[in-house]
Every structure is written in C-alpha cells, then in structure tokens.
Amino acid sequence: MTTPTRRTAPANRRRGFDLRTTALFFVLLAMVVSMVGFAVHTVAGALERRPAWVFVLVVVAVAGVVGSLRLRRRWHVASAARRAAGALDRAAREAAACLEAEAEARAGAETEALTVPRPRPAADDTVDADYDALTPEEFEEAVAALCERDGCTAVEVVGGAGDLGADVVAAAPDGSRIVIQCKQYGASHRVGSQDLQRFGGTCFTVHEADVAALVTTSDFTAPALEYAEQCGIVCVDGEALRSWTEGTGPCPWEVPLTEGAAG
Secondary structure (H helix, E strand, O other), X not given: OOOOOOOOOXXXXXXXXXXXXXXXXXXXXHHHHHHHHHHHHHHHHHHHHOOXXXXXXXXXXXXXXXXXXXXXXXXXXXXXXXXXXXHHHHHHHHHHHHHHHHHHHHHHHHHHHHHXXXXXXXXXXXXXXXXXXXXXXXXXXXXXXXXXXXXXEEEEEOOOOOOOOOOEEEEOOOOOEEEEEEEOOOOOOXXXXXXXXXXXXXXXXXXXXXXXXXXXXXXXXXXXXXHHHHHOEEEEOHHHHHHHHHOOOOOHHHOOHHHOOEO
16 A cells, blocks of 8 residues: 655745735725825815915925935034034043142142251251350341251341341241241240230231241240240240250241240
8 A cells, every 4th residue: 555645835836816915906006096196186276276385385395405404414513513522521631630640749749848857957067055145136146047057048137126026037948937036034034925925016917927936045934835825926945945056956937836835
C-alpha cells in the first residue's frame, strides 16, 4: 500500500483576481475624486462670485511661504546665538578661574611674605643700653634706633614742644604707620591712666597711627593698662623694652592688641 504524497503549492504562484477588493478600491477612489472635485468646484464658484478672494489666497500663500522661510532662518540664527553664548560662557568661566587662581597665588605670596618671621639681630647688633642713664632726648633716639634696627623705614624723632604725644614715628616692615611715645620714668614712677589718655587722644586722630605704642623704662598702673586695652594702644614696660632690645621679645608692632600690654 502506497502513501499518497501531498502536493504543495508553488512558492511563486500568483494570487488570483479578487473582484471584491478591486471594486472596493475603485469605490474609494471615486469618493476621493468626488470630494476633491467638489472642493475645487466650491472654491472656483466662490472665486467667481468674489474675485478679490484670489488676491487674498495668493497673499496668504505667499505669506505662508515667507513665514516658513523666516522661521527656518530664525531657527538657524537662534541656534548660532546659542552656540556663541555657550562659547562666551565657557571663555568667561575659564577667564574667571584663571583670575581666581592668580589672585589666590598672589594672596598666598603676600601671606607668606607677612608671616616670614623677622630675623633677630646678630650678637653684634644687640644693644646693651642703660636707659636709666640716658636723657629723655637720648632715650627717644635709642627707641628710634631699635625701630630702624628691626626693619622700620622713615624713622623720625619728633619729640619736643608741641609734639602732641608723638616722640618717634616710623613705617613698619609691613607698611603700617607706627607712632611711639617714650616715657623715661624711674622704677617708682609708673605710667598712669592720664598719660595714656593724653596719648590716646592724639595718636590715632592726629598722627593717624596704625600702631600706637607707649614705651617706658618703668611700669604701668592697672587703670592705664585697662585704658590702653580699650583704645588699642600697645604698652611696652621696662621688662618688655629689655627683651625688645636684646632681640628676645617682640617689637611693639608685633604685639597682638588683644593681649593688652607687652611683657
């Protein structure tokens, strides 16, 4: 008994004619043609009744074309403007970063220069002065010499009649203006608050001091120290003066004002 073989349709067999599909296609085509014809007929009739509409339609069409061209050109211009603005923004940020880095480097250099410790005088530069044996004028000269030794410039001794409380003026190494009043008193004669008040009334307002200091060979009373701390005046007593002279203590312009009197 033989098994019947199943026949397969050839792969390239063409589809047969479909009457229903063809008829539906022509019906749809006729509807589209009718709608287009009706629209054209309606527009033609309207234009025939109102010829001015032809001009309106032409103007509208031209305006539409011109508007689309302008819109495209405007879009290109806006895109170019955005690219230019982005480039300018990047350039501005890079310039700002460079300026900031340069400012930080300059500030760091200035800070390093200000924080470099002042070199102490060598053994040959130390002053072994007996301040009690000097005259008041010689004492002022000695204080001026200490300022000049430790890096001050434009040092002047201006004490005398009408000095208004200033005996020595100078410019510190950092450029600040220093005004010093010198009081050569004995050990039993302490600088009182009245001395500080007279000096405090002129050192800043008249002499325009950045650093005001009162240097004495003796000591200060408690009210004088309190007044000096309130006004920001550096008090250098006999012990602090000896340390400054020997190079082991700070100069008057190096004393923090928050600490009040030196020594």
